[in-house]
Amino acid sequence: MAARWSSENVVVEFRDAQATAMSVDCLGQRAVLSGRRFLYIVNLDAPNEGHRKISRQSKWDIGAVQWNPHDSYAYYFAASSNQRVDLYKWKEGNGEVCTSLQGHTRVISDLDWAVFEPDLLVTSSVDTYIYIWDIKDTRKPTVSLSAVAGASQVKWNKKNANCLATSHDGDVRIWDKRKPSTAVEYLAAHLSKIHGLDWHPDNEYTLATSSQDNSVRFWDYRQPRKYLNILPCQVPVWKARYTPFSNGLVTVMVPQLRRENSLLLWNVFDLNTPVHTFVGHDDVVLEFQWRKQKEGSKDYQLVTWSRDQTLRMWRIDSQLQRLCANDILDGVEDLIDGISHLPEPDKTLHPQDSEPQHNSGHGDEEALKEDFLNDPLVGKKTDQLGLPQTLQQEFSLINVQIRNVNVEMDAVSRSCTVSVHCGNHRVRMLVMFPVQYPNNAAPSFQFINPTSITASMKAKLLKVLKDTSLQKVKRNQSCLEPCLRQLVSWLESVVNQEDSTSSNPYALSNSVTPPLPTFARVSNAYGSYQDSNIPFPRTSGARFCGAGYLVYFTRPMTMHRAVSPTEPTPRSLSALSAYHSGLITPMKIRTETPGNLRLYSGSPTRSEKEQVSISSFYYKERKSRRWKSKREGTDANNRPIKAAGKVIIQDISCLLPVHKLLGELYILNVNNIQETCQKNAASALAVGRRDLVQVWSLAMVATDLCLGPKSDPDLEIPWAQHPFGRQLLESLKQRHGAGLHSLVRVFSGGFPLRKPNVP
Numbered sequence: 001m002a003a004r005w006s007s008e009n010v011v012v013e014f015r016d017a018q019a020t021a022m023s024v025d026c027l028g029q030r031a032v033l034s035g036r037r038f039l040y041i042v043n044l045d046a047p048n049e050g051h052r053k054i055s056r057q058s059k060w061d062i063g064a065v066q067w068n069p070h071d072s073y074a075y076y077f078a079a080s081s082n083q084r085v086d087l088y089k090w091k092e093g094n095g096e097v098c099t100s101l102q103g104h105t106r107v108i109s110d111l112d113w114a115v116f117e118p119d120l121l122v123t124s125s126v127d128t129y130i131y132i133w134d135i136k137d138t139r140k141p142t143v144s145l146s147a148v149a150g151a152s153q154v155k156w157n158k159k160n161a162n163c164l165a166t167s168h169d170g171d172v173r174i175w176d177k178r179k180p181s182t183a184v185e186y187l188a189a190h191l192s193k194i195h196g197l198d199w200h201p202d203n204e205y206t207l208a209t210s211s212q213d214n215s216v217r218f219w220d221y222r223q224p225r226k227y228l229n230i231l232p233c234q235v236p237v238w239k240a241r242y243t244p245f246s247n248g249l250v251t252v253m254v255p256q257l258r259r260e261n262s263l264l265l266w267n268v269f270d271l272n273t274p275v276h277t278f279v280g281h282d283d284v285v286l287e288f289q290w291r292k293q294k295e296g297s298k299d300y301q302l303v304t305w306s307r308d309q310t311l312r313m314w315r316i317d318s319q320l321q322r323l324c325a326n327d328i329l330d331g332v333e334d335l336i337d338g339i340s341h342l343p344e345p346d347k348t349l350h351p352q353d354s355e356p357q358h359n360s361g362h363g364d365e366e367a368l369k370e371d372f373l374n375d376p377l378v379g380k381k382t383d384q385l386g387l388p389q390t391l392q393q394e395f396s397l398i399n400v401q402i403r404n405v406n407v408e409m410d411a412v413s414r415s416c417t418v419s420v421h422c423g424n425h426r427v428r429m430l431v432m433f434p435v436q437y438p439n440n441a442a443p444s445f446q447f448i449n450p451t452s453i454t455a456s457m458k459a460k461l462l463k464v465l466k467d468t469s470l471q472k473v474k475r476n477q478s479c480l481e482p483c484l485r486q487l488v489s490w491l492e493s494v495v496n497q498e499d500s501t502s503s504n505p506y507a508l509s510n511s512v513t514p515p516l517p518t519f520a521r522v523s524n525a526y527g528s529y530q531d532s533n534i535p536f537p538r539t540s541g542a543r544f545c546g547a548g549y550l551v552y553f554t555r556p557m558t559m560h561r562a563v564s565p566t567e568p569t570p571r572s573l574s575a576l577s578a579y580h581s582g583l584i585t586p587m588k589i590r591t592e593t594p595g596n597l598r599l600y601s602g603s604p605t606r607s608e609k610e611q612v613s614i615s616s617f618y619y620k621e622r623k624s625r626r627w628k629s630k631r632e633g634t635d636a637n638n639r640p641i642k643a644a645g646k647v648i649i650q651d652i653s654c655l656l657p658v659h660k661l662l663g664e665l666y667i668l669n670v671n672n673i674q675e676t677c678q679k680n681a682a683s684a685l686a687v688g689r690r691d692l693v694q695v696w697s698l699a700m701v702a703t704d705l706c707l708g709p710k711s712d713p714d715l716e717i718p719w720a721q722h723p724f725g726r727q728l729l730e731s732l733k734q735r736h737g738a739g740l741h742s743l744v745r746v747f748s749g750g751f752p753l754r755k756p757n758v759p
Contacts, residue, residue, distance in 0.1 A: 009280065010313040012047045014040065021287060022305035025067040027074050028292030030090070031303060031311065034062035034079055041090060042311065044291060044303065054088065054095040064111050070118035076135075078121055080108040085123055087135060099138050103131055109152045116161035124151035130166055132177055143180050147173060153197040159204040165221075167194040172209060174221050187224045188572075189217060196239040208249065210237035216251060218268070231271045238262075244290050245300060245316075248275075248324030252285045263288070263304065267324045275323040278314055283307035391433055394478045402484055404491075416480070417448075420487055423495035426452045427461070427487065431480070438478050442469040445483075457494065464490055536570045539645070548653030548660060555645045654689075661687050673703045 017040055019033035024044070033040040039054040039062075060082040068076040075091050076098075085101040085108060106127035114120035120142075121133045128150050131141035149168040157163035166173050170190040173183035192212035200206035206228070210216045216231035231240075231251070238252040247269055253262040263278040263285050284307050291301040291313070300316040392411040409416040414433040420426070428448050434441045445465050447458055468486050472479035542552035653659060665683035669676045681696035 009315060010047060011280065012042070012311045014051075014309050014311065017309060019305065019309075020061050021063065021065045021079075022289070022303070022311070023065045023067050023077060023287070024289040024291055024303050025074055025077070026069045026071060026292060028294070028301075030067075032065055032067070032077055032079075033305065033311070034065045036061050039065075039079070039088070039095065041095065044313065047311065047313070052093060052095070054090075058082075063108060066111060066113055068113050068118060069115065070113075073118045078111055078113070080111050080123065082107055083125070084108070085111060085121070085133075087138075099135070101131075101133050101138055101141075103141055104129065106150070109150070110154045112155050112164075114161070115156050115158055122154050122156065122164060124154035124166055126150035130154055130164075130175070143177050145175055145177075145180050145183075147183070153194060155197050155199055155207075157204060158199045158201050163204070165197055165199065165207060167197050167209065169193050170211065170213075172197070172207075172219070172221075185221045185224055187219055187221060189219065189227070190215070192236075195237065196241070198241040201242050201244065208240050208242065210240035210251065212236045216240045216249070229268070229271065231266065238284065239288070241288075242268075243300075243316075243324060244293075245321050246324040247326055248321075250288060250302070252288065255284055265320070265324065269326060276320055278302075278304070280312055281306040281308055281310065391437065394480060398481050398484075402481075402488060405484055405488060407484070418484065418487070420491060422488065422491035423498070424452070425491055425494065426450055427491065429487075431483075438473045439476050440473055442466065442473045442479070453494075461487070461490055534572055536572055544652075548651060548656055550650045550652045551647065552650070553645055553647045659687065659689070662689070662692075674700055674705075677703065
């Protein structure tokens with residue numbers, strides 16, 4: 001082990017550790033490096049003066065390790081290995097395993113200590129379960145959350161003690177531990193696997209996700225269909241976490257070359273370029289965490305562990321922190337701080353000032369701060385990446401990469417100018433936003449030159465835009481970007497219809513009725529984000545009912561899957577649009593007809609409902625003559641009607657342990673057991689349950705009063721007279737041969753009896 005010191009950071013090499021995970025304790029004193037053979041405990045105050053080891057014997061690497069974040073439990077840390085979590089206790093330079101948590105049936109992917117309750121630990125696994133454990137009773141988890149897919153990440157909310165989030169491939173589920181039966185919210189966050197998940201330290205509803213799709217996305221889970229902001233990257237993002245100061249974000253990229261710098265610091269309000277690059281590691285960073293800030297120090301320290309087997313501690317001084325700060329909010333804090341240090345006014349009251357002053361002292365500071373933060377020009381910076389609160393913030397969050405659209409925005413005059421070019425048509429509009437917008441106050445739309453569409457088209461387009469804007473503002477939601485997308489979609493549908501009419505001059509000229517898709521900024525192969533929470537239709541299923549019936553349905557025999565049987569079933573209804581556009585699965589995109597790619601969203605029109613169906617795209621008809629002969633009848637247009645799948649109701653009462661009719665016919669007379677058995681046997685025979693007839697008949701014989709015990713043993717009826725005894729004697733006689741001597745020998749324990757002396 002060697003150490004190198006510099007003014008910026010500390011570097012410690014652990015060449016033999018081969019550690020896969022790292023964690024820093026809540027006191028900022030120790031770090032644990034987890035290898036297969038040893039756990040290394042490093043003193044962060046003197047990392048070059050040696051370290052302690054905790055030996056472990058396991059053929060499995062440690063997947064995740066974390067110290068307890070509470071001061072009173074600072075000597076506990078948890079480490080997951082395969083299907084088990086070991087709880088370690090480190091005190092006075094020695095470490096040992098206190099207990100183990102065993103409940104998962106597959107590999108544990110992540111763990112996280114609760115932020116507010118020191119005894120709670122949550123674990124996620126590939127087995128689709130998320131367990132919340134109380135370390136005071138480790139026999140079984142206290143709460144069990146079940147998902148359809150395995151979870152790769154789990155994190156407690158940093159402001160809400162009952163809330164936690166899990167990632168499942170490219171999706172995120174939000175849970176409330178008080179309602180474990182189902183997730184409270186669902187985010188279709190990425191198209192590829194999510195590697196990192198982190199909650200905002202100050203905003204209860206905001207979180208960041210990093211993914212294999214080369215992006216970091218910011219979400220408010222109250223608005224699950226649209227991300228707040230995106231950080232596009234050129235390579236997959238391994239981790240993305242908020243900083244404990246200002247508005248910073250630290251990301252770890254997966255480098256294409258070993259010596260690329262993958263550790264970056266960002267300002268979440270300006271994601272164009274990173275504010276700092278941490279240069280030093282020769283390989284990808286596996287883990288990074290923050291040390292607790294030392295008392296009296298304004299500097300922070302970032303601790304990183306890399307695949308190059310080096311531990312580094314980076315000094316984040318006030319100047320670097322300022323690069324992540326919000327200038328406007330910093331100005332507010334300086335202003336408030338200056339006000340708080342002003343000398344107190346003269347407390348001698350004049351006669352005209354005898355009335356009480358309500359907003360004095362601290363109240364003045366709060367009122368001034370509130371007035372300043374309510375200014376529309378600074379509203380963007382004060383929302384902490386939450387929902388748009390002002391027009392300025394909506395302008396700053398709008399996606400300017402919408403095809404064929406140019407937007408010029410002016411927050412001061414509360415207006416914007418939109419220019420759209422599609423085919424031979426050009427539209428230029430002036431959009432004016434009222435002061436109350438978006439609180440149930442819609443903007444106004446006005447055409448300005450140059451606009452080349454006809455008057456009838458203008459009227460139809462205005463109606464589309466007004467309907468869209470009213471639909472949004474009635475829910476107090478911003479509407480500019482949905483209206484822009486409606487505008488583009490409407491013009492494209494007009495151009496497509498004109499192209500089809502020009503290619504077929506004999507076609508009837510129908511009125512243009514464009515679809516009204518209102519899809520979000522995320523354009524993905526799933527199609528409609530509005531249908532992303534609706535499960536994919538089932539093509540077969542079965543249900544038992546309490547009346548003794550099984551109801552099941554199947555797809556038509558004439559249909560078979562259009563994709564390979566090994567392909568998984570899609571998750572949501574919106575996947576139908578992917579099949580319509582030539583896409584097979586969200587992760588396998590066909591490129592046969594890329595020009596026909598169309599994403600459905602909103603409520604489809606009647607013609608679209610007829611075209612987009614599960615039987616049209618997910619399944620296709622068999623072309624064999626054997627199946628063509630099974631079509632039955634034709635419709636009004638003399639088109640053959642395809643056979644539909646059958647719904648079958650099967651009576652399975654004979655297979656159930658309970659029988660409704662027998663429950664009505666049975667009697668129970670405790671005063672006459674013989675009568676009860678006799679009548680119940682007759683009832684079982686009446687419904688065809690001969691197996692129950694035999695049971696009741698045996699019960700009737702076995703409860704005969706003549707077989708009851710007597711007070712005098714000599715008066716007992718011989719055992720051979722018992723219905724069970726006679727049958728047993730006969731079987732023994734046949735098995736052991738004829739003769740009383742053999743039977744007596746059997747009942748005497750197998751020993752031969754002495755023959756009597758015969759004179």
